[in-house]
Amino acid sequence: xxxxSQHPSRVICKSGxxxxxxxxxxxxxxxxxxxxxxxxxQSLMLMATSNEGSKATYEQGVEKDKFLxxxxxxxxxxxxxxxxxxxxxxxxxxxxxxxxxxxxxxxxAGTRLSVL
Amino acid sequence: xxxxxxxxxxxxxxxxxxVTLSCTYDTSxxxxxxxxxxxxxxxxxxxxxxxxxxxxxxxTENRFSVNFQKAAxxxxxxxSDSQLGDAAMYFCAYTSGQxxxxxxxxxxxxxxxxx
Numbered sequence: 060x061x062x063x064s065q066h067p068s069r070v071i072c073k074s075g076x077x078x079x080x081x082x083x084x085x086x087x088x089x090x091x092x093x094x095x096x097x098x099x100x101q102s103l104m105l106m107a108t109s110n111e112g113s114k115a116t117y118e119q120g121v122e123k124d125k126f127l128x129x130x131x132x133x134x135x136x137x138x139x140x141x142x143x144x145x146x147x148x149x150x151x152x153x154x155x156x157x158x159x160x161x162x163x164x165x166x167x168a169g170t171r172l173s174v175l
Numbered sequence: 176x177x178x179x180x181x182x183x184x185x186x187x188x189x190x191x192x193x194v195t196l197s198c199t200y201d202t203s204x205x206x207x208x209x210x211x212x213x214x215x216x217x218x219x220x221x222x223x224x225x226x227x228x229x230x231x232x233x234x235t236e237n238r239f240s241v242n243f244q245k246a247a248x249x250x251x252x253x254x255s256d257s258q259l260g261d262a263a264m265y266f267c268a269y270t271s272g273q274x275x276x277x278x279x280x281x282x283x284x285x286x287x288x289x290x
Binding site: 093097101102103105108150152154162163164165166168169 | 208210212217218219220221222225266270271272276277278280281282283
């Protein structure tokens with residue numbers, strides 16, 4: 060159990076376009092989902108915390124107008140990178156938490172975004 | 176603010192041997208959880224082990240065990256009988272025990288298994 064699906068796994072886009080990444084909890088209801096960014100050979104950097112039915116909470120330094128997060132249901136959160144530029148190229152990972160088992164976060168497989 | 180420090184950027188071990196990865200953290204909270212996550216080359220984050228701060232007993236999961244020293248704020252991971260599939264980045268992480276709080280990650284330790 061506790062499977063998180065993230066789609067797409069890889070996306071290549073042109074500069075100026077928008078890209079949407081989906082994160083789904085497949086076998087549980089996730090009241091909270093998280094979005095991370097990971098640069099090569101570095102740790103995960105939390106971008107935002109997403110709660111179902113409410114606005115996401117962004118970490119300091121993360122542009123909320125650049126990285127739009129929507130958590131429309133208990134099983135789906137989306138991250139839209141708007142007007143993507145090459146500097147947005149990175150590995151994006153989502154996670155979802157299931158409160159009943161002690162704050163464990165279950166992670167999606169990640170999305171590698173390449174902006175040309 | 177809570178911080179997590181992994182002082183070993185890289186570690187290596189011979190297959191079948193035992194290796195210990197270090198982690199220290201800083202917090203003023205009394206209710207929290209600590210984790211070790213593994214990130215293999217596929218980059219999928221996998222939960223290795225979890226420790227509740229209120230439990231004195233060290234968590235174990237098969238070949239993986241922790242040495243949780245609450246007073247010293249230390250949380251090391253021991254991998255016994257190392258296998259080639261254990262090669263990965265290992266991240267130590269902290270989260271508050273209050274609600275769905277964010278994970279604070281350490282910098283990671285890259286573990287290499289030598290055959």
